[in-house]
Each structure stands twice: as structure tokens, then as C-alpha cells.
Amino acid sequence: MPELSALTDATTALLIELIRTPSFSREEGPTADLLVDFLRRHGAAPQRAGHNVWARNRHFDPAKPTILLNSHHDTVKPGASWTYDPFGAVLVGEQLIGLGSNDAGASAVSLLATFLHFQERADLAFNLICAITAEEEISGTGGIRSILPQLGRLDLGIVGEPTQMQLAVAEKGLVVLDCVAHGRSGHAARDEGENALYKAVDDISWLRSYQFPETSPLLGPVKMTVTQVQAGSQHNVVPDRCSFVVDVRTNECYSNEQVVATLRQHMQSEVTPRSTHLNSSGIAPQHPLVQRALALGRQTFGSATLSDQAVLPFATVKIGPGDSARSHTPDEYILLSELRAGIEGYINLLEGFSF
Template sequence: MISELGAKAKQLLIDLINTPSFSGEEDQTASIIGNFLKDQGVPFKREMHNIWAVNKNFDVAKPNILLNSHHDTVRPNKGYTRDPHKAETIDGKIYGLGSNDAGGCLVSLIATFIHFYKKEDLKYNLILLASAEEENSGEDGIRSMLPMMPEIDFAIIGEPTLMHLAIAEKGLLVLDCYAHGTTGHAAHVREDNAIYKAMRAVAWFESFKFAKLSETLHDTKMTVTQINAGSQHNVVPSTCHFVVDIRVNDLYSNQEVLDLVKDHVEVEVKERSLNLNSSSIPKDHEIVLAGIHLGRKVYGSPTLSDQANLTCPSLKLGPGDSLRSHTADEFIYEKEIFEGIDLYIKILKEIL
């Protein structure tokens, strides 16, 4: 059964790789996924570029598990030596944009859902969601789907984790900071220099340490990633703009971090979004214990996923390696897809 499901999943992955699906432009891959489910006898619904389905014996009285991964991709970087939209299988590797992030996870979860689709007397209902706009945290992705689907009790988010259990992931807070000063000729004394104000704030972002350290996610990390000011050598600019990328552990909310920053820096601070908070699942949750029982490790993930849009407990788990994501000549091993399906099924069997 696993070999048959794996073969179908592999071909689906190849079809997805061969079809460009940048965030917001996933129309064709949504159709491919929908047609695949139709061919497997699975009714589905489509909302914009999101495809979702429930198991055949769905029971409104039972709790619900969400199986989710995304079918959009980032744009290929300039380091590619292969056609990013042409799947190639060489020496056991399937090359192509989105193969690792997160095509391999998506097709493995779809195969797992099909395995359980007709099963009777399951403890949980299963909801499958192939979502759009994950890479750009878009409004028309999983966030738009949550009000349309049944209430979710917990979720498995398909992202490359080498099939280990990411029981927590850091949230993301991006800040645009503006230091304001007085413009004028550089030859004159200026006490109100926007660049110097920005430098003092940047030094604080570099040196400040958050007090709360998480068992799984460790510290909350702030990094200044962009800075811009001035247009010519002899003019003091009125404004210096810089950007701060903050990865927030599970002991702080994004609002708490924002409030703390505003209390400590003398620059204007504007947040881009407060929605992408840290997410986690208790270490003693039954799905986590099921994975541990099968020899999987638990850890905290520094990278962001659609977990950030969920309010229920969620676990990040999938075939592939996060270190390959967004790299040139991205790939996933064929065997990882088969192993992923096998482990997904075994973990779910422990609780279903």
C-alpha cells in the first residue's frame, strides 16, 4: 500500500514542480491537486487557490485533525543551474523548485489522507488542506480558510523537518524604524542627527537580551537587516530608516515585544503585522507522544510556517530538510517521500 501511495505521490510532486506556483499565482497547481483528489475518489472544495477535503465518514460529534501543507513557492534565486520548473530525478533526488519546501510534505500528507479516507470508526475526523500563499503570509491562504472549515482541535503542518517533531516555532515581528532629525549642511554643527539617533537604537537592538528563555525555542532574537538614509555627502538627512527582524519565542507575544521595544528606543517604530505569533503543542500531547514512541526527536524550529496563523495546538512535521529550503537546485530524496508517508500513517495510527 505504501509503495503504491508513494508512487502516486511522487508523480503528483513532479506535476507540481513542473507547474509554476508563486505565491498568489497558484491557480494551476490548485487544479492539479483537485484533479488528483478527484481521480482518487475524494470529493473536495476549492476556495480561491486553496483545496480542502474531509474524510468520507466525517462525524460532527468527533474532534478534528488538520493535515496542512502549502503548494506555493518562492521565486527561484539566481544560483540555479537547473530549470527550477522542470522536475529531474537523478541519483535518488527529485530536483525542482518547491520539491523540498513544501511539495514533498504536501504530497505525503495527501497520500496519508487518502490512506485513511474511507476508514470507519476513527477517533478523529481528518481535514486535508492544500493551502496557498504560505510563503508571503498572504491573506488568501490558510488564514482565509479557517472560518470556512470545521473547528480544528490540533494540526499537523507539513514542512521539512526530517520527520522529527517541531513542537514549537518562533513567531515573526518585522519593524520599520524611523529616526528623525534636522536636515542641513554637513559643515555645520548638528545636535539632532537622524543617523546618529538610528545608530544608538541599532546598538540597543544588538545588545538587548530578553529575560525569558524557552525550553524549546531558547531566546527571542532581534536582527537589524536593512538601513537607509541620505542622498549626498554634504547633507545631513532628516530621516534614517532601518528594519528589524525579530524571531519571538513562545514566552512572549508579538504585542509584548513591540511594547518593550517602544519603551527602550527613541525612534518611531511601526510594526508590519502582529499576526505571526509563536506557536506550539504540549510535549505530552498524544500526537507528540506517538511520534516519540516511534523514535522521533522533538525540537523547536526557528523558521516560520502556517502554524503562525493557527490558535489550536500544532505540530510541524514532514519529509525533507529545512536547510534545503529556498536554496538553488532545491531537491528532496525520493525515499524521503515514501518514508514520510509511512511515518505519517504510523504516527496517526497511534491515536486514531
């Protein structure tokens, strides 16, 4: 079993390599190469499909329950406001600055360290699969969903995302709606046509004021936000079409399909969901892992942000080093102390754990 200090040093070096290697969604091949090489050098037997990399513990026993350790190695693209090189992996005091350092490189390498810590152990009450996957930032079909059939039965998932090592026991779902209001064009100077923009405004006004009756104690209400509107071709023509986009964050009280059905009942506009598979997720408060986290002094909360939890069809929690508020921001960073605490926190969560 590797020493914790050696694991921390090795995974910090890996994180620096990952930051210095661009890995935008669907372009993660070079960082997948790094992950395969890292696991091989540390005695694991990695497997790869596309840009997804995973490994099983040495004494994997199909009769035991299996825990998935999962995080992602893709990043968003850096904005123009960065003052440091996004791929520089610059160390300023305790801050390791670079794109993907916080979201979710620190979680990914901490989970890898945890896996290596346990991989040779024959006395575990569970199996471990560590999967560092692609396309999380775009909820892409080439990410974790694409390899689930190859992973076999999974009984529990620990999803690594920046939560300050507190335990997210529920997560809001997401459905993006493309809406179109239809009218009839006419001259703006005369009482002609049927203004699609006005129809859209009526629907948008309803969306602003409507509240779904059921509110989650952890996740709060369903939240609907209009984020884009487009209508009209010139100043003197009544628009016959107005399109708008709605970002809907769902709680566990409603499936995405139920939310879409409710909106279609109340709105004049056509409502088309881009997908409905990113439902809210959660875990029972009585689950042994939740109880263990509480015993270790972790706080539980409901998360408003989306992760690969949404596509994992079994009990999951979300926990990891770093702060969600830094994600997708200029000069994103992770503290070295947070990285060490992440590795220790994951190991403490699993040491002696049983279902």
C-alpha cells in the first residue's frame, strides 16, 4: 500500500501534467494517454474506450458489491479574462493555477490516489472501479454513459466534483427547452398580422411567475430561467416567429418528462426538450456511506449544479476537493492543502466501510 505522502506527490505531478495538456470536451485523447500511463506505472491494469479510462482493484470479486470512483478529465474552454496561462500550471504559494485544476482535476487525481491506496488490499468488503471519463462538461454520449455496460454491476458511486469535501446527497436535474411561438407576419404600421413576439412574451411572463407545487427540502423548487430570445427580421414587419430557450433545473419531486408536460399544458408556444435524461439524482439519508460521512463530520447538502450523477442509474454521492464557485472562472485554482485533504478524506470515507 503506497504511503500517503508518496501518493500525494505522484498525483500532484499528474495534475500538473493534466493542466498542461488541453482536454476540451471530445478532445481528451492526450489526457487519456496520461491517465493510462499513470495507472500502468503504479501497478494497475487500465482499460480504455474512447477517451474514458478505468481500472479495477487487484482482488476484484464479483460476489462483493462494487463502488465506482468517478470524475472527469475534460474541461470547458478558457475565457478571455485569464491573467495566467490557463495551461501553465503556475504555482503561487499554495495555489496551483490552471484550467481544470479545480473542476475537476483535483477530484480526479484524488480519486486515483484513493484507488491506488486500496487496489492491493484483499480484505476490502467491496470492489473498486476507478473511472476517469470524458465529455462531462457537455453531458456527451461519449462519456461515462458509453462505458457503463463494460463496468458491470455497480452498487454505489462516488462522483468527484469540487464540494469542499462536503457530501452532496442530492443534485438538481436539467432539461433545456427550445420554444417557438408562431404568428402571422404583417406591416407594423397597420393593424395586420399576429405578433409571435407578443405570444412569446406572454409565455415568458407565465414562466417567470409559475411555481411547481412541490418543493424539495434539499434542492428547493424547480427553477426555470429564460436565457435566449430571437425574433424579427426588420423594424416594420410583425414577426411571425419567436424562438426562446428555457433552462429548467428540476428537483426530485418531478421527472423531466412531467415538467415538460406541465409546460406544454400552459404555454401557447411549441415546447421541445433537447433531452430528458438528465434527471435529479440522490441517495437515501440512511445509506451507510451517508451515515459514515456524517460520523466523520462531513455536512450534507443538495447541489444546484449538474454532474455525471445525472446519468448514473444507482445510488451516488458527490464530493471532492475545491470550491464549485471557482469552476469555469478566470484563473481557476486548487490549493495544495485541498488536494492533500481530498485524498485523506476519500480514504477515510472508504477505510473500513461496508454496506
